Amino acid sequence: MHNSANPSGSLSALTTPCLLLDEARLQRNIDRMNVRADMFGVQLRPHVKTAKSTQVARRIFGDATGPITVSTLREAEYFFADGFDDILYAVSMVPAKVARAAALARAGARLRFVTDDMANAQAIAAAAEREGVHFEMLVEIDADGHRAGLRPDDSRIVDIARSLQSTPQLRFAGVMTHAGASYDCVGAAALRVHARLERDAVVHAAQALRDAGLACECVSLGSTPTLTFVEDLSGVTEARVGVYVFNDLVQSNLGVCRLDDIALSVLTTVVSHKRDTGRLIVDAGGLALSKDHGTARQAIDYGYGQVCSEDGHVLPGLRVCEVNQEHGLIAAVADTDAAAMFDALPIGTRLRLLPNHACMTAAAYESYHVDTACGWEQWPRCNGW
Amino acid sequence: MHNSANPSGSLSALTTPCLLLDEARLQRNIDRMNVRADMFGVQLRPHVKTAKSTQVARRIFGDATGPITVSTLREAEYFFADGFDDILYAVSMVPAKVARAAALARAGARLRFVTDDMANAQAIAAAAEREGVHFEMLVEIDADGHRAGLRPDDSRIVDIARSLQSTPQLRFAGVMTHAGASYDCVGAAALRVHARLERDAVVHAAQALRDAGLACECVSLGSTPTLTFVEDLSGVTEARVGVYVFNDLVQSNLGVCRLDDIALSVLTTVVSHKRDTGRLIVDAGGLALSKDHGTARQAIDYGYGQVCSEDGHVLPGLRVCEVNQEHGLIAAVADTDAAAMFDALPIGTRLRLLPNHACMTAAAYESYHVDTACGWEQWPRCNGW
Incomplete structure (x- = not known):
């Protein structure tokens, strides 16, 4: 039982201000993105930071659970308690957060973390060893100068991956990026170009890893604007999208929704x-x-x-x-x-x-x-x- | 017992991000404003929307309760549960909120509401009658074009007050204003001028009411910038201030704090x-x-x-x-x-x-x-x- 009936039972009984969600629009937005992920043959790993609701997340997977992306460890704990056990925490991990995450790992969660720094990766490994738990690690790639990550041709990507591979507590699982500068693009043409840039960045980094003899199982990217307009996701394994479930005025201005x-x-x-x-x-x-x-x-x-x-x-x-x-x-x-x-x-x-x-x-x-x-x-x- | 000890007991044990409050600075800010209110002989009715904490509000009254201003009915319920029973809800009241407020009134809360509209005041009276409760009403005065309220010389102030006085369910208690445009003033000189404008607006409205033969017990005003710089509060009975307990970078830029x-x-x-x-x-x-x-x-x-x-x-x-x-x-x-x-x-x-x-x-x-x-x-x- 995931839904609780509103005892008041009508719009007029609600006190203001309050937050309304239109289920028909939600479902249409979800269906549309599921079709796109299927079309490109990529796994959807929705970013649940938008809705922070297990009911909304379950809709994406046909009333079941599936792989998710979170922005806080509290979200990880909340969704894990409802059966979501494959979780990517998409904010750079730091050693001080390992103890809290370790409790989830011991309870059975498969946790993936991101980093873009060698010394930090080694400190996380040491903390994981102290906790006696295993995590998977992705190296964050910077596709467009938006935020964190290493540029796709940075030799440290291979260095960090190699270091992670030789660390018993951490498994190098692949690379991820988020082309957040897509929010500065407007309209289909600009967003198609930015979506290609996002895909090329992470696929390029994955190729450099394979050229160096390293496995790169996960090649992850995503933002609602780029996923809405991308034309080619070859080489990509998963897509992370968040705000598309609700959409908003910013997305409307970008041309992503009406x-x-x-x-x-x-x-x-x-x-x-x-x-x-x-x-x-x-x-x-x-x-x-x-x-x-x-x-x-x-x-x-x-x-x-x-x-x-x-x-x-x-x-x-x-x-x-x-x-x-x-x-x-x-x-x-x-x-x-x-x-x-x-x-x-x-x-x-x-x-x-x-x-x-x-x-x-x-x-x-x-x-x-x-x-x-x-x-x-x-x-x-x-x-x- | 209002304070709960942090089981972790140290700064280093806190997980980030989290919210820190420096008790010494809080106390200094509170003391400073209490001194000013005493100096001008006005009752402080702090706006608890900033801290939304009964612990912080009790500090203002020497670990006791006192009259407060709230921005939501939930705050009213929360503070009333801790003994704060003299509450001004400073957002224009509407009839749809009367039923919820009536529950507090029946439990013993003395509630004051604001309005700037005759038809609305009468609709609130009708709703209060249906609920069988009594409220006090203030007419909101617009000192500086910032937000809601009637201009000090608007004849509707007297009309609404007279109408309220003849309504058994509502008692006309006075006038209130908030000179929110003080946030556009910078430095002591400009804020002194704006503080005078705020005081003059509400005192002028009170005088017009008395000239019309109406009692005007409460003459209420306030904002942290104006209270910090005001030089004369004659004719004013109470001051509402909120953010001064914490202060912030906006207040620092205004010259209100360091x-x-x-x-x-x-x-x-x-x-x-x-x-x-x-x-x-x-x-x-x-x-x-x-x-x-x-x-x-x-x-x-x-x-x-x-x-x-x-x-x-x-x-x-x-x-x-x-x-x-x-x-x-x-x-x-x-x-x-x-x-x-x-x-x-x-x-x-x-x-x-x-x-x-x-x-x-x-x-x-x-x-x-x-x-x-x-x-x-x-x-x-x-x-x-």
Whole structure:
């Protein structure tokens, strides 16, 4: 039993602000990415940091478990408790975290860690030896200068892999990359180029390892934008994607999804009319929406959220222009629409707000209120560290 | 017994990222504001939305309870359970929230709500009547165009007050304002002017009410910047201040505090060196720090945080320049310092990060790890809605 019925049982009974999840859109987003992974013959290892929900993750695997990517050890513990036992922790591992991870390994989890540093890999090996556990290690490759990792032609990749292979506590399992600069690309053409760059980087590194006589079983990559547009994944074994399950305004601006593919929204109530400044005030602010302003430099700056009616229809031209902790300020994009906004949306009206960045918005909530074919359900999340 | 001892008992035993609170700085910040409130003869009604901690709130009242301001009904419930029974909910009230609030009122809470709309006030009265409970109401005044409220000379203030006075379920208790635009002022001179404007707005509204023959018992205002610099609070009965208990980089830029007055920090670990891009990578990212970039347009843009050593000494010139969900990227402000940064801070080094906006950063955590004179304690927080 993974779903708990919402005792209140209806949208109108929910208190605001709260987090809504549209099950039909979620399923469509999941199905679409599963089709792509099948088409390219790669294993999907979804990044569960977006939803942090075992119910959402199980949907990806047809109500079963499967390999996952996590961003915190708490997620690893939470998902392992629900049967997810093949876990990649995709933030560079450090020795101080080995003791906590070792408890999971002893309980039967197959844990994979990433690093890009030789001395650190050796320190992790020493810590694993003290704990008497075994881990698998991937070397992180930097495809596009976005964040961590070694450039694909860096000779240290082979050095670290060789060192890991001679370490009894750690098994060198392969290479991984995340082309995070894909978020700076817009549209299909640019994203196809960036997706090729991501694939080439990690396949190039894998080839260098094999040329050096090392096995490289796992060749892992992924981001929602690149996976949506990639044309060739030959040489790649697995893909890690996260935000596609929900989508958001940033993804919409990138061309990854349409507004009606966004499965996540925040339910809010109009609490004040500020006619002299042209602002409608709602009870979803910087905590309920997050202060992520990821659309600020994109084609459409949605402020802190796109306004929709309570039943989910986009109200074009109404956006959250400013947020304080528990106040959101909505403005009409065209000043001439302000009077109509106040007339149409009296105090007490409920609205849905589409988020800029689903991962950040969802993190403020303990659970999702899920609109399913069988009524409203409440699905918990795993927050914190 | 309000404090629970941390079983690990030391800084080195904490896992990262986590939230640290310096008790000595907290106490100094609290004492300083208590002195100011006493000096001006106003009752402090601290805004507990910053710390969301009964331990912190009790410090303000000498280990007792007192009148508080909340930003969510969940805070009201949480603090009432610990004995705080005089509560102002400072976000415009709506009828849909009356049933939940009524449960608190029946349990003995004295609840005050704010509104700036006649029809809404009457709908709240009708809802209170259905619930058979009584509330006190304040009319919100707009001192500076920042957010909600009626301008001080708006005749609707008297109309709403009169309507409330004739409503058996609601008692008109007074007026309140929050000069939020004080965050756009910099330095003592500008903040003194803004503090006078805030005081004048709410005192002017109170006078208009008295001129109309209405009692106006409560004249409430406040923000940390204005309270820090105000020179005259005659006519004011209470002050609401929140972030001063912790302070942050935004307050430092405003001239409200010094860096060594910031009591809150995030403990993090260096997990990767990215020498080719000049970035040090830590395990505190957009969730651990928040995506609040409130210092972006201030005198010093601290990025997403100022870097300190593990023991809290500021490392000038090192800032968090970028955040992803669980990755923070630290850069040296001067490129020439990058090599020294990598040499001084090997992978595994622990650092403290000072936050831009304490309220937003703290909200990601379930508890504070508090460095007290008697060792480390863990104090819980009340998050969500």
